[in-house]
Amino acid sequence: MSEVSRPARRWPRLLILIASSLALHVALVDWGRRHIIVPGQTQAPTMTVELRPVPPPAQPVALPAAKPTRPSSARPANAVRRPAPRRVPEPSIDPPDEPIRETVERIPMPAPQDPPAASLPTSASGAGQAGRGEGEGSASADHGNNGNNGSGEAPDAAPGKVYQTSAPPSVLLEYDVTGTKDQQPAYGRGSIAWHNEGDHYKVEGKAKALFFTLLNFTSVGALDAWGVSPELYTEQKGFKSATNTHFNRERNVVSFSASTTSYPRRGGEQDRASLIWQLAAIGRGDAGQMQAGAVIDLFVAGVRDGEIWRVQVLGQERLTLPVGALQTWHLVRMPKPGSYDDRVDIWLAPQHEWYPVRVRYTDLRPNGDYTQLDLSGLKPAGQ
Template sequence: MMPDSFFSPPRRRTVIFVAVIGALHYVALEWLTSHASMVPLGQDHAQVVSMALIAEPPKPVPVAPPPTLRPLPEPRLPPPPPPTELPSSESAQLTAPASDAPEGSVTPAAPAASAPAITAPAPAVAEAAAAAPAPPPPPVEQARRYKTNAPASAQFDLHVDRRDADGTKWQGVAGMAWENRGDTYQLKLEVGLSMLITRINLLVLTSEGLIGGSGIVPVTATEKRKGRAQTATHFNRDAKTITFSATTATVPWQEGAQDKATVPFQLAAIGRADVNQLAGNIDILVGEEKEATVFRFQLVGEEELDTKMGRLVTWHLRRPPKPGTYSSQLDIWLAPSMQWYPVQIRNTEANGALTTQTVTQIRVNDATGK
């Protein structure tokens, strides 16, 4: 224990002063330590701190220079052939072969062996290589033009006699309907066998079209035979062609052209207009299933027929076989007293088969009956 003289007033003041100074230093040191980042430093301190935070920049690393590239060797091509000058008159033509070249002409160098040679075809060869157009159809004989006066509408019943090439005979019936509408017409012919309760059609012909200055002008005709598909013939008057459903052939259309069903009625129209036109040859272009040919009829003479309608005076016309065109013979009998209607039709085939259709009844639809 210290003596009381140690705590005398002068000493106590000294101890207190020292303690206060120490405490102040301690507080100041603690405050500076905790707030060092907030207190601005002097110039000397700032330099020290800056040097401590900034790293020394790295020394540059030497980089190797890029390698030197050598250029690729250029391909060696054969020297181009010297240009060949052509005369001005032949500038659009190919050069003739070397053997025929005129003296002094320049011949192009031959191509390298590794490259295939390409030779331009000569004009004649190029034209031959092109697709040649289809050959035109054979010319059709020009038919004559006639004055006409088509007969009035009527319906016909006919009896059919048939004798086959082997001599077999059979009979049938036919019905024909002709409708004259003044500027248009329709025609239908059915040939078949009449059974007890039914009828079997062996052949059906139809035709429709116009009636004009040249007489009957078919537009469409069809033909249907038993066991065969129906075929059609088209008469294109505007396009001047006749076409067929059974073939791609085309035939030039002519004024006065007919189909197989209308031929007898066109002959009737010619006779009605002027009977003198039936003298000599009567040529009519007829379109059939696959072709069109000129039928040439000749006047055989005046004949009388015995029919179920009585005895009829007729004019007999015949189309004899025409070598190279048709082999059958067609005979038609017209009745002048009955508007020149066809009252009998006979077809004689090359093998001897014979078919005859003879009228049994005519029902005229025109009230005047001219």
């Protein structure tokens, strides 16, 4: 019994010894892993962090002090004066065009002079009105001396010339239009309708190139002892607005819707459309008045002002036109030097009632354009 129980008592001790041995081996292995470096294996670096308190500053930090406020007008004595910024002037704006108006204030002036009795028509048959007298010639010369003062005062008188006039019969003139627009060739059609109604007239003209209108004008007035006497002239060029020129018989004033300029009306004044028909009436009234080298002075009102037009008779020329070959008188109006007005050439055909068979307007400025109308058809007015 005692022999069997003695080995059983040894087992707990043996188990305790084995557990202690195992714990010792585990501790040795862990220590060797952390302290023994195996060849070919690098040891991880060891970082040591030490936190130290920041020492206080040797001197206290000086904060910026606020600047004392002072009135804006105050300036330190030693302050440097800086030049004021330069102001750039605003671009100038061109003044607007003169206002459009249709009437003018009444201007005191003497009543228009009538032509001498000897020059008055002897019959009332419309086309054969007698010409303008010496009084009208003086009025025309007066305007020439006046130029363009717009003051409404009568200029100095000057002797004039007597013209016999006979207004041509009604007609519709058709033209081929050639010329340039912005230095590019332009072609089109034009027409002038002249209506002789005995004591009144109406002339309508237009010139078109392709799809745009170069010129459109109308002149209406009387056929009297002065010849062709306009009362209202309307002109429209290109895409510009139409303008009116008034020859007011009641106020005896020539005025413009496109400016405030005005002139005294004394009889014999022309507009740019009636001028051609007045020249035709002069040639038809007495062909002897058309001589090479002769000059015809007429006051012509445009769209903004007026002046004397000296029309020179250059002589006879033979033209070949769409309607055939014609013998014509060539007349020309040259603008004054420095003027931006057009040169106007007119060819009148005596064999066709002195109708204008060719008219040319030339812009004399550099790179200026021109427009020429050549007669291509002649019909009675109203057709």
